[in-house]
Amino acid sequence: xxxxxxxxxxxxxxxxxxxxxxxxxxxxxxxxxxxxxxxxxxxxxxxxxxxxxxxxxxxxxxxxxxxxxxxxxxxxxxxxxxxxxxxxxxxxxxxxxxxxxxxxxxxxxxxxxxxxxxxxxxxxxxxxxxxxxxxxxxxxxxxxxxxxxxxxxxxxxxxxxxxxxxxxxx
Numbered sequence: 717x718x719x720x721x722x723x724x725x726x727x728x729x730x731x732x733x734x735x736x737x738x739x740x741x742x743x744x745x746x747x748x749x750x751x752x753x754x755x756x757x758x759x760x761x762x763x764x765x766x767x768x769x770x771x772x773x774x775x776x777x778x779x780x781x782x783x784x785x786x787x788x789x790x791x792x793x794x795x796x797x798x799x800x801x802x803x804x805x806x807x808x809x810x811x812x813x814x815x816x817x818x819x820x821x822x823x824x825x826x827x828x829x830x831x832x833x834x835x836x837x838x839x840x841x842x843x844x845x846x847x848x849x850x851x852x853x854x855x856x857x858x859x860x861x862x863x864x865x866x867x868x869x870x871x872x873x874x875x876x877x878x879x880x881x882x883x884x885x886x
Contacts, residue, residue: 744855
């Protein structure tokens with residue numbers, strides 16, 4: 717009886733973990749339905765037709781890890797933007813002024829959306845920031861990384877996604 721209980725608990729935890737990671741989360745549909753538009757940077761369509769992949773980066777101005785990871789994210793943007801990678805920041809904090817200040821001070825070159833009502837944070841199930849979500853051209857999540865080393869881990873996903881691209885310089 718104890719084995720069955722353990723098996724049920726293990727399967728329950730496994731399916732709840734896998735269910736979220738493997739689900740087809742469509743960020744494009746969510747952003748459009750919630751009318752989430754860039755507040756800073758270029759005011760343009762998110763998940764545009766030019767993008768082969770979109771990287772959504774959840775961050776907050778008060779987050780030391782976010783500030784430490786941002787240069788790596790900017791490097792990813794610079795290296796892969798010409799290949800079809802789009803990057804969109806998602807300020808996950810109530811104070812829009814603080815997000816705007818971070819955009820300026822951290823030198824964020826890509827558009828940033830303010831999530832001051834935490835709608836995207838709840839939808840995505842963000843547990844740690846920085847939170848990085850890579851999508852395909854339709855806005856479907858294909859990988860996610862959260863926490864202090866998320867950018868370094870995401871780099872491997874992006875490198876793999878563009879491995880056949882001739883525009884990438886090592």
